[in-house]
Amino acid sequence: MTILATRLDPSSESYQANRLDMLAKLEALDAEHGKALDGGGPKYVERHRKRGKLLARERIELLIDPDSAFLELSPLAAWGTEYPVGAALVSGIGVVEGVECVITASDPTVRGGASNPWTLRKALRANEIARVNRLPLVNLVESAGADLPSQKEVFIPGGAVFRDLTRLSAAGIPTVAVVFGNSTAGGAYIPGMSDHVVMVKERSKVFLGGPPLVKMATGEESDDESLGGAEMHARVSGLADYFAVDELDAIRAARRIVSRLNWTKSGPGPLASGSAPAPEHDEDELLGIVPGDLKAPFDPREVIARTVDGSDFDEFKPLYGPSLATGWATVHGYPVGILANARGVLFSEESQKSAQFIQLANQRDIPLLFLHNTTGYMVGREYEQGGMIKHGSAMINAVSNSRVPHISVLIGASYGAGHYGMCGRAFEPRFLFAWPSAKCAVMGPQQLAGVLSIVSRQSAAASGRPFDEEGDAAMRALVEQQIESESLPAFLSGRLYDDGVIDPRDTRTVLGLCLSAAHNAPIEGARGYGVFRM
Template sequence: MTDTVTDTATDTVTDTATDTATEELTPEQRRRTAMLEKIARIEEQNRKAVEAGGKYIERHHQRGKLTARERIELLVDEGSAFLELMPLAGWGSDFAVGASMVTGIGVVEGVECMIVANDPTVKGGALNPMSLRKSFRAAEIAEKNMLPSINLTESAGADLPTQKDIFIPGGKGFRDLTRSSAMKLPTISVVFGNSTAGGAYVPGMSDYVIMVKERAKVFLAGPPLVKMATGEETDDESLGGAEMHSRISGSSDFLAQDEQDAIRLARRCMARLNWRKKGNPPAATYAEPDLDPEELLDLFPEDLKEPFDPREAILRIVDGTSADNAVPFDEFKPLYGSSLCVGWAKLHGHPIGIVTNARGVLMSEEAQKAAQFIQLANQKDTPLLFLHNTTGYMVGKDYEQGGIIKDGAKMINAVSNSKVPHLTVIMGASYGAGNYGMNGRAYDPRFLFTWPSAKSAVMGSEQLAGVMEIVARESAEKKGEPFNAEEFQGIKDFVMQAVEDQSLPEFLSGLVYDDGVIDPRDTRTVLGICLSVIDNQPIEGAMNFGVFRM
């Protein structure tokens, strides 16, 4: 029996089980086949997140309750998109894929919101260290993009076996809630079930609180702990039930009859916020890309060492030629520093500047060009999109003497001090300081996504293993000892495999080093949503940068 990959675009079936069949494919078909295999691998991991509750999903339904994703589906406007963020959080760890939580951006009553929903089918929605990391990132996105938040709460609280990794940093979540309110970013909390101990502060610190009758339980300590601590005997309902909080404590603003009613009330709260965007609206009309986004699967080489022209990808992502004969992509300094491609475009009507790697390596000219372009984007208050496929900055005697360090520092200076919003997509390689210069996670992009073909590390696995071998040889020579290359090969193989495994997009996504691994064909849509979110507030570029070493 052979494995097959079906190409829905051309309606062909490619046999991938034999070398002979693969050799008969064109380069484009080989690239498509390889990319589809990577996409399928990521989709399988996404399914694990959706199905993380296993048998408990059915038990949840039998109790007449909705799952986290079902609640979100009812909450968002009909026909609108929900951009799920960090779905692979926890991948490769001891915790369920998804980290017992669903986060994303949805439109509720016409307002873009950050939605955070506990998944009660996974350990009762208990929060583990990866849940914490995921929720912190969601709060950061909401704050930087001025998004109201809706918390769909049903959680057993902290995962007690890992409390040492949760308790101290977990207080940041409460801080974020109160700061959001001070920034006039309302938070709506809908409590569907348990929200106890530290979790009780989520509704306690939200601006609007809705509790489901006979379901919500919100208290700092449950009846057993109260009895142990004070000797008082009480029950769940009188201690922290929805009716008690709605009638007596005042901790609940609205008493919902059931889950559907709670979601209706949440939508009404959002409708009454009088929310309006404060940024510049995009062009009223725009053209779809001149080239078919489906062809993005045919472009990217399986071997990241192969050259790749990013302009081919850009023309399948940005707005196409419009009625006024606008050029889809205006390249800046095309003849200078040609290993880096920069220029202006529009995406869903939003003006953007694009910085992307044309041949992977960054040299002095490329770094200088990037620094100048980033300054220009700040001068005209235009967001920047970084498309990665870089092996890093060039090394060697001539380049060091030519000032690659100070020129690379110019680029990193510009990226670090730029004030316009940054978006990052890692398409392929993102190695070494190239990750930094191209606005990697450490440089606080508003959003960062990866393609299934992406790899990020200090350097490629072969280079890293090779460096280790050179160092080991030199060390043996200094000691006057023979170097056993055959024995060291086992170490090289182990290191190469470890680096490869830790460079995979699902590994990095599991650590919440990106906001999601996306199908290349969805890049335009995902970026369009992100640009719309960014438009919640005015864009103001930097007035000053640090010292550029000359």
């Protein structure tokens, strides 16, 4: 075994400072997560309870197996926008009757569960996760439909939700809709296009047009129950497959549906039988590894040593391209190839090493884990002449065409094309998470502001204008502030550029859940690539 040693000194001033900085970030993050947990606020939560209804997360808790984990995804969706944090939808991965499922639950305490643009993005991301990982999809529905003031941003792209349901079904991936309340207008197609449908007596309301719309359109007088109630759909229209007497009965029915799916994983199981060995080093120490100032270097092997099974890591090409650590390990028994930025900047050697490593992982059908802390590819005359563009392109080529599951975790900086080479969001990793310490942008705030300043100075010189030093200083300060705020994890998570901001101490658990979910689909690497410039 090649157990990683540690050089971390938990008693050092730097470690203690890093730890305090991370704990402060986690405290701030908890406050933002609390906004999602609060839903529509005490008034609307109380009104929902008075109607005898369960909250969205309570429904999920009863649906999943007792004492099992629920990996919530995108809890900060819509953060920093005009819409409530969480986007009126809870989504994640949970185990139902021993089967890993993607679960979504409308939050009816937030504007009746109406879908705004971020609700839509969150739902589509959940559908994507179900599709690429071959996970059954369970939708717990209680929604007033589209948030009408934002219909221009919801209506046209919203059709993709219904498209996804039909494509999941066509791919043999089961879809289940449990309707607890309204699922009206376009929302009626969620049960309409699901494989299995459960409705609740005197609660579920599923119709294309409610009584007022029917009156306006046809002159017909009707009531909710005869038009779209659960009993009507169970006895008359046939839309409901299961007629539940209350919410608990509906959840019981959903669990029975999943238990009868005859669902088995297509991918291989963990290499070792029984529980995998825990890391040799304390996971709590992950709090003190990343400096508050990301310009200060840190060794990602300290992260790996507290994440992989038994802290056992076989490093690949350790003496070549030392700014990127690559190697083999297992996490909860699942084999992984790890790429971790060691010094921030990626040179030609790191790019070539990573391209070879990614190809090897694909030949062996081994998932890849990317641990980001990069300022991008090296610039300068020497490096351009040395082929930096073509070598960086080879790395991006390898990442783009790799077929094994990718999981990315932003632990430090993730700037520029380095974000791409390390499998950023645009390169479709199966899952992407961030630590509270992470920052992601086209470049660092000071660098970006400095570039704009240089361009402005050159423009003034070219036109013979005097350069406004005072105005330039104000511009730089403003740009730095803007880029800093837009590169923070909550901002990026709010726009669904990641699947959540996680506590560093939970990294191993989150990776284990993601790897297990990914192995519901076959694990098959690419056997061919595009042209590599040599």
